[in-house]
Amino acid sequence: MRVVNVRLGGAYRELTLPSICGGLKKVNESRKSLQIQKTFEALFALEDIREIFRQSLPAGFDELQQEEFSNAITKIKSIISDLENGEGKPACNRVGKLEPRTREEEFINIHPIQAAGRLTPEARKAIISYGDGYSTCDYCRKPFRLDKIARPPIEEFHQDLAKFLNMDQARVVPGARRGFQAVTQSIVEKGDSVIVSSLAHYTEFLAVEGAGGIVKEVPQDENHIVTADSTALKIEDVKRETGKLPALIMIDHFDYQFANEHDVYGIAKVAKEYGIPFLYNGAYTVGVMPVDGKKIGADFIIGSGHKSMASVAPSGVLATTDEWAPKVFRTTQMIGDLTGRKFGIKEVENMGCTLMGATLLSMIASFPRVKERTANWEDEVRKSSYFLEQFLRIQGSKVLSEWPRKHTLTKVDTTGSFDVIAKTHKRRGFFFSDELKDRGVIGEFAGATRTWKLNTYGLTWDQTRYTADVFLNIASKYGLNIS
Amino acid sequence: MRVVNVRLGGAYRELTLPSICGGLKKVNESRKSLQIQKTFEALFALEDIREIFRQSLPAGFDELQQEEFSNAITKIKSIISDLENGEGKPACNRVGKLEPRTREEEFINIHPIQAAGRLTPEARKAIISYGDGYSTCDYCRKPFRLDKIARPPIEEFHQDLAKFLNMDQARVVPGARRGFQAVTQSIVEKGDSVIVSSLAHYTEFLAVEGAGGIVKEVPQDENHIVTADSTALKIEDVKRETGKLPALIMIDHFDYQFANEHDVYGIAKVAKEYGIPFLYNGAYTVGVMPVDGKKIGADFIIGSGHKSMASVAPSGVLATTDEWAPKVFRTTQMIGDLTGRKFGIKEVENMGCTLMGATLLSMIASFPRVKERTANWEDEVRKSSYFLEQFLRIQGSKVLSEWPRKHTLTKVDTTGSFDVIAKTHKRRGFFFSDELKDRGVIGEFAGATRTWKLNTYGLTWDQTRYTADVFLNIASKYGLNIS
Numbered sequence: 001m002r003v004v005n006v007r008l009g010g011a012y013r014e015l016t017l018p019s020i021c022g023g024l025k026k027v028n029e030s031r032k033s034l035q036i037q038k039t040f041e042a043l044f045a046l047e048d049i050r051e052i053f054r055q056s057l058p059a060g061f062d063e064l065q066q067e068e069f070s071n072a073i074t075k076i077k078s079i080i081s082d083l084e085n086g087e088g089k090p091a092c093n094r095v096g097k098l099e100p101r102t103r104e105e106e107f108i109n110i111h112p113i114q115a116a117g118r119l120t121p122e123a124r125k126a127i128i129s130y131g132d133g134y135s136t137c138d139y140c141r142k143p144f145r146l147d148k149i150a151r152p153p154i155e156e157f158h159q160d161l162a163k164f165l166n167m168d169q170a171r172v173v174p175g176a177r178r179g180f181q182a183v184t185q186s187i188v189e190k191g192d193s194v195i196v197s198s199l200a201h202y203t204e205f206l207a208v209e210g211a212g213g214i215v216k217e218v219p220q221d222e223n224h225i226v227t228a229d230s231t232a233l234k235i236e237d238v239k240r241e242t243g244k245l246p247a248l249i250m251i252d253h254f255d256y257q258f259a260n261e262h263d264v265y266g267i268a269k270v271a272k273e274y275g276i277p278f279l280y281n282g283a284y285t286v287g288v289m290p291v292d293g294k295k296i297g298a299d300f301i302i303g304s305g306h307k308s309m310a311s312v313a314p315s316g317v318l319a320t321t322d323e324w325a326p327k328v329f330r331t332t333q334m335i336g337d338l339t340g341r342k343f344g345i346k347e348v349e350n351m352g353c354t355l356m357g358a359t360l361l362s363m364i365a366s367f368p369r370v371k372e373r374t375a376n377w378e379d380e381v382r383k384s385s386y387f388l389e390q391f392l393r394i395q396g397s398k399v400l401s402e403w404p405r406k407h408t409l410t411k412v413d414t415t416g417s418f419d420v421i422a423k424t425h426k427r428r429g430f431f432f433s434d435e436l437k438d439r440g441v442i443g444e445f446a447g448a449t450r451t452w453k454l455n456t457y458g459l460t461w462d463q464t465r466y467t468a469d470v471f472l473n474i475a476s477k478y479g480l481n482i483s
Numbered sequence: 484m485r486v487v488n489v490r491l492g493g494a495y496r497e498l499t500l501p502s503i504c505g506g507l508k509k510v511n512e513s514r515k516s517l518q519i520q521k522t523f524e525a526l527f528a529l530e531d532i533r534e535i536f537r538q539s540l541p542a543g544f545d546e547l548q549q550e551e552f553s554n555a556i557t558k559i560k561s562i563i564s565d566l567e568n569g570e571g572k573p574a575c576n577r578v579g580k581l582e583p584r585t586r587e588e589e590f591i592n593i594h595p596i597q598a599a600g601r602l603t604p605e606a607r608k609a610i611i612s613y614g615d616g617y618s619t620c621d622y623c624r625k626p627f628r629l630d631k632i633a634r635p636p637i638e639e640f641h642q643d644l645a646k647f648l649n650m651d652q653a654r655v656v657p658g659a660r661r662g663f664q665a666v667t668q669s670i671v672e673k674g675d676s677v678i679v680s681s682l683a684h685y686t687e688f689l690a691v692e693g694a695g696g697i698v699k700e701v702p703q704d705e706n707h708i709v710t711a712d713s714t715a716l717k718i719e720d721v722k723r724e725t726g727k728l729p730a731l732i733m734i735d736h737f738d739y740q741f742a743n744e745h746d747v748y749g750i751a752k753v754a755k756e757y758g759i760p761f762l763y764n765g766a767y768t769v770g771v772m773p774v775d776g777k778k779i780g781a782d783f784i785i786g787s788g789h790k791s792m793a794s795v796a797p798s799g800v801l802a803t804t805d806e807w808a809p810k811v812f813r814t815t816q817m818i819g820d821l822t823g824r825k826f827g828i829k830e831v832e833n834m835g836c837t838l839m840g841a842t843l844l845s846m847i848a849s850f851p852r853v854k855e856r857t858a859n860w861e862d863e864v865r866k867s868s869y870f871l872e873q874f875l876r877i878q879g880s881k882v883l884s885e886w887p888r889k890h891t892l893t894k895v896d897t898t899g900s901f902d903v904i905a906k907t908h909k910r911r912g913f914f915f916s917d918e919l920k921d922r923g924v925i926g927e928f929a930g931a932t933r934t935w936k937l938n939t940y941g942l943t944w945d946q947t948r949y950t951a952d953v954f955l956n957i958a959s960k961y962g963l964n965i966s
Contacts, residue, residue, distance in 0.1 A: 040612065080563060111617075127614050128611065311616060
């Protein structure tokens, strides 16, 4: 057995201290944890300084503001000194009823859906700068539509997005689900059938239901894969049953359950043969791996900002071809019966403008790094596979997703390993969460030790190795065999 | 004539410097402006420190990270020292292609729609902490729906929101427009008429169009007010013309054009008499003034987070009664034909979860202060009225909105004052923008000197007086008579 070198406990043990914000507050005692608290404390103190500027006159501070400013500077210097030295009192940092969220700084997070939505430092800076409500609208000029704004470069970003996906046109939307909705409401009539995967995400069900359609699921094969052949068979079934072709085919390239790859290329071809529009659901691909809409043959490409493009929720992208754009991006035809008012430039399905603030600015700020990282997808899969290979050394552990892995999100089964321990542990399945957290790893589904999902996306190689070691270390502690 | 005491020019004159981030960059030369740049520089440097923590192992830094950290600390100390003393080189602070947005710190902003969407310091802290994609989902447990999450206290917030509006149930939505959409798609059938104001916002048109309905506008009277009587007449017209009552009445309490108050109390009564559901559009009220849904007699109350609740866009609230909730918040009935899958808890019109990140957390963080500020609405109107009284002293200037004002958003007409100057000025209408900016005031529609809108919401009394003085000062400079 390989020697695993993980410090047991200590750093992440929690202790209960009288909190400086009243009541009792659990804080971590480690130097790193204290430094993270101090980083947040400093950020918050700077926001307090910012507020003094906001309350002041253009020419400068009055006497009271000057005093507040001086006090704030004194405070921040002391925080920075504590941050530097890892000293000082633990900081509260509570904002009203909100605990500060320091999970991404304090822990290695393997949460299945959070990994690729973590903000880049650029996005974090952008939202500091552009957090205010209608912050995109400073230079909104005719024709008064979000995707036409030149400063900040929103129009350019829309063109970049379309190009990035190799599609003709793109719009940002409040989450992939709102992209599904825009498409179904544009082309699905009441009673129409829509082909989805038997592993389809629930938001696809809702989008079809909202438009009055009916989902028809394509079966998965024994490896949990949806193929072109089974899609073609399903289309035939629907045609036979309803006397009508489905109005739309929407398939997830990688599904949310196993993150298995489905044959979107073949399915797009089938769709074309039947003359049915094809929606490619890229919630798990757009922003992490290369996606080429023309190569796929998609009529619609949908991506998620908060799931895979390092952006603030809710955000996403809906891209389409010049053929379909006039339909899904159709502009309003409604005329006021009395005033004759028309708002001709506004797109019905997008309800005019969509992401008028920090959501969009975070997408724009993350975009250069997002483009870059899609080129490194293979290395991300390699890190994930490395982790899983180590994980599989623990006797009784299984990977339920397809193997070899083509994605960093994976469904695992620890019924034969950690769940065996859970059966007799007084904390039941939570023993595993405790042990992970004690070693600085979080994001598992708390208490789950049978089948669950994890995602290593974005971890460094060091963090990946460390996480693998943590799993082996816990297994070893409880006497599970390691091959 | 009262003596106005505004420093002319200087502080806000721009100069072009070789930028430290390449190319040329305009920076303000004032001490305050430099300090604001240094504040942003410090915030960004702390985000860089945060990123080192994110890349590190749970136990702490490796050698390289320690070095990066030390360098970052050295840098930030120097920035804080510059900030304190108002010294040092102008900072670039550019994030990729994004210029930092410092308008709210450097200027007094009278933009018509940005005023009440400016974040509170609490919201700014919350989004620093909760910016990452799915940051609300750390403790998402059964039944897996956003408004049921207990930590952070999202479920409690939803209850607070309903109570705040004196309605039975509330949901957060990606902007008021998505609230309109949820309602129209729930109760408007193809071909149905929907009563709107002849001053209705375009998003109401789109919501009706998306659902297949047709807008029917209630006329405004000579004072640009929509009354209960005219609404009743319009209902009768529609009934006569179409043989059917309208499916919905949606009226803006204060409209976006004049911010005049419309008789929503009377209109709700009329709606009740005809048995037609009434949607109260509170985009300009919810979050700034008290709104009592039961007192109004509304079936639906809709508010905007980024317009009036100091929140990140897109965000908003849709509240309703127990009578209407089962319709507009209906849960999915769709069943997978092959797998039998059901997602019963998910609401069709909300597409499951709505605001899974910083949008919602900013609403929650701002909420205590938002509740508080609605109680101070009268003082906000007083400040606005003070400003307008001074503005009206400039000969030829008019207020087009109702008078006395009941809102802080106002449409003004300067055709007889500043536009007279613009006619012969080489910068045309932009002379006025230049003069305002030179004195630290922005947010007017650049170049417009005839009819335009402004909003003084949230300015301190000092800032309000200063802004009034700026207007008088410009008028005086160009020889306009001041009474």
